[in-house]
Amino acid sequence: MENEAGALSRVAGLFSARGYNIESLSVAPTEDPTLSRMTLVTIGSDDVVEQVTKQLNKLIEVVKVIDLNDGNHIERELMLVKVRATESDREEIKRLTEIFRGSIIDVTDKSYTIELTGTSSKLDAFLDAVKRSAILETVRTGASGIGRGDWILKV
């Protein structure tokens, strides 16, 4: 969409006004600074998704809408998690982080801050694997998606 003030609130407003849900939304300018790209995750029947797509297309600032599920795509989300890490837990958490191909990016006596990217379900799985009581804070970006292979989204 056009990288203009207010464009994001139009999208958000559309979802709340029409009762669609937003699972996650991530947006930032692209290599062309006049354009932003947004990845929006929503859940609904085919009919609902069709209406969502049409309604988004109707927004004047939206340049193009694609449903990544129509083809093969790659999806990544970034998560930062601060976990309590004392004594015996420290090893365990390090190992878990390795298994999930994350990295520990900040350390104190009592905690680790872990960076993890992957599909949203992988991040969920990591959180499930860590003891609930050990999780101090999480922050996630929401998914960003892109088509697989040579296929590109051109405007």
Next chain:
Amino acid sequence: MSVELTGAEITIRCLQEEGVQCIFGYPGGAVLFIYDELFKQDKVRHILVRHEQAALHAADGYARSSNKVGVALVTSGPGLTNAVTGIATAYMDSIPLVVISGQVPTSAIGLDAFQEVDTVGITRPCVKHNFLVKDVKDLALTIKKAFYIAASGRPGPVLVDIPKDITQHKTQFVYPDKVVMRSYNPVIKGHTRQIKKAAELILSAKRPMIYAGGGVILSDAAAQLTELTQLLNFPCTMTLMGLGGYPASDRQSLGMLGMHGTYEANMAMQYCDVLVAVGARFDDRVIGNPKHFYNENRKIVHIDIDPSSISKRVKVDVPIVGDVLDVLKELIKVLKTEKEKTDPVALKEWWKQIELWRERDCLKFDRESKIIKPQMVIEKLFHATKGDAFVTSDVGQHQMWAAQFYKFDKPRRWINSGGLGTMGFGMPAAMGVQLANPKGKVACITGEASIQMCIQELSTCKQYKLPLKIVNLNNRYMGMVRQWQEFFHGNRYAESYMDALPDFIKLAESYGHVGIRIEHPEDVEDALKEAFKLKDRLVFMDFITDQTENVFPMVPGGKGLSEMILV
């Protein structure tokens, strides 16, 4: 180097460049510089209303009756909030408007300044698009875009919010010839293969039906709809917004369909095997319960410029995205070259069935009544104006009777709020219609409750000598509300009685207009004739009508189209 102009000058110059002749507005602090520039020129005429809601409705009536973009100008804060009802009304019916609103100076935005509201935020859900101008250099292009967006594709209101300091800042004025927007390119031409498919389906029909909506009026395609309908000898029904798209007095017209549609239209809609929807959006007031509508099998062709109107409430078989005018022209061409022809035997059978439904005479009413029947007033109005008037209406029973009993043979003659159903629309809209059509006969059909929602506009009508003919169907009830209470709430008429009514005659007279009260059926015709003879006066006709009359047929909420309550 050319001289620099202020934002206020640029605003007015843009309106002039757009060929705007008439705008509707109300001044205030944030728009004073714009008003100052209006004052200094005479190309753009400003009509001072008495409430900003009326400015919007008037601009809206102007647009609907003329196919030009309507323009309104309001100040920040309360000026804008007053205008919101009018903006939403236009939005729901897809009417092209440009609304210019004043805003507090850019330096004051966000500081809860005097008369500051988040205009872009408040109006976002009820405009096609809106802009906040932050730099005078963007002003001309923004206004150009506003006009372009408002009138193209599926039309709608576009708002331009201009902070006061921007109206003082200076820059060079260049009005762009055209705008290109990579993110906005409405589809006009229908897909050839889809049109071909539609033609094949149409020709295979045994029980066809054409269902025309506001899109036919908006795209000025009444002539093409008429040609198509007559070429095929198909029945044609219209939505409340589509009236006038096909001549109502012609045999092939089944009248309006939907909640208060005719028996024949609703039955044919339910039992047709091929439905051609033209610029109509399968509104809930039109198809009743969608599950019930699905009980019958039919194939649907749907022509609409807005893809989101297609398969929104009803799944269709042959979608055609495009402008009605373009698509119908193309479709007619294709139909004429097809080898296949319609099946005359099946069509004859179908018409026989339709005539049987028609014989049910669903719009009958007591013509011998000693009390004025509202339906009779509309019939007489139709005759008194030879069907040639512009008719606006408010919202309620009177609106439905107007739609049922005034036979609209031409487009852009029937002007009402369908989507939002805004009481108070009728008189201000009529002002706009009259200004767009100075020679036209303009009648406003209203009720004693609705008319009071913008009654202050009698003053505007006086100032600009607008000779409206106001037909007040005075039943001393919010009749439409009372009808629902009678049918669905055990006759408990909670707050729907109109007490303490003004003497409308004296009220009209106090504004310098003519008032006539009509209490007997035998006086109706003369009063109407008399009123239209007074060519340059506003005449307020207060018809004291039957309080108990209801609108029939009626498809109750949740019921199917063929489950009408009939008289």
